[in-house]
Amino acid sequence: MNRSLSITTKHGLLKTPFFMPIATQGAVKSLTVADLKRLGATIVLSNTYHLYLRPGEKLLNSAKGLHGFMKWDGPILTDSGGYQVFSLGAKNNNGLVKLTDDGVEFKDHLRGGKHFFTPERALEIQSAIGSDIRMVLDICSEYPCTEEKAREDMERTLAWAERSIEYKKKNDGDYLLFAIVQGGMHQSLREECARRLVEMPFDGYAIGGVSVGEPWEEARKVLDWVVPLLPENKPRYLMGVGKPEQMQEAYRKGIDMFDCVIPTREARHAKLYTTDGTTYGEINILNEKYSTDFSVINPNSKLEELQTYTKAYLRHLFIVKEPLALRLATLHNLETYLTLFSSNSS
């Protein structure tokens, strides 16, 4: 079953399934927009919290949004900052984040200043960014999480989803709004959350609260509980997952959209994700055995640099800390990730 949907956005038509390279701060680290086009990226993901801190809404407004600023003319999806509540706060329990029913108070990680995000505020900032697909502010339960805490997070996520819908109705609504299913690793919560969200008129539904440290088996179960409850005709987005095989499995289970920091972050850490078109592998290019491996980085690449430069050369660039290493590795991993579904969807 080759599930495929079309998603219409202000900046073009998207065809699922697809992977979204992550441009948290308005750039896919080490790449240009032209690189992204060459790689065949159709959409990028950016981040409300980070862009709110820098460059800030005011500048984004005068730059004609993130599209105008970074010169990407395709669709942009923005995460709401919900994940930063988790990664800056809940995950470390460092007092940077305080949750209430109304919203979340942050101490930002740069200057320590206080900020208050509500679901409405998160959408307001996303409007300054001008993203095509906007995520509701949610609460990502940590792993592991008691049922009691997961329910509290879920109830807030649901209430915030409702408020987000209201906000969209009252304001310029020329964008797609996605809800996020939470509920930890608890089947009843996940199912309840999905059912209640589906009753609200969202343009798409994401599954959040996975890839937070749980074994893949757990995430797989969440997919099995939630996906059947989501509407067939609306896009389903699995947030933050994952390894190539995990994404393909999730696609088979009915997921349409993916994002993950793995290809870009790990590229900068010298891990290369390889494929021969059917199977996937990982190599640490820093390993000594590549010091004399003069085979090219990827003979099947559509990028000239990847079928020219050798592995031994790339390893050398990493060792001497040449910035070109980060760029080549990032190009390589994204190419692998962006061709993940090219055989399934035709």
Added chain:
RNA sequence: GCAUGGAUGGCGGAGUGGUCAAACGCACCAGACUGUAAAUCUGGCGGCUUUAUGCCUACGGGGGUUCGAGUCCCUCUCCAUGCA
């Protein structure tokens, strides 16, 4: 030739009588990373042993003092600086 100060692991550099196979860097080897506080973090890094609170060899060479020396003494070699 005299005087003074040095000589420590691949390199730099701690250490002045025991808890030193030797801090900390660097280099090297390996691992981690899943809605990016991440060009980051973790581990290893004399030899042997599967492991170890294990054994062996080690702080320029040789000799000595001491229960015990990288640390104290004598001597040799080399290096640096100063004076002849």
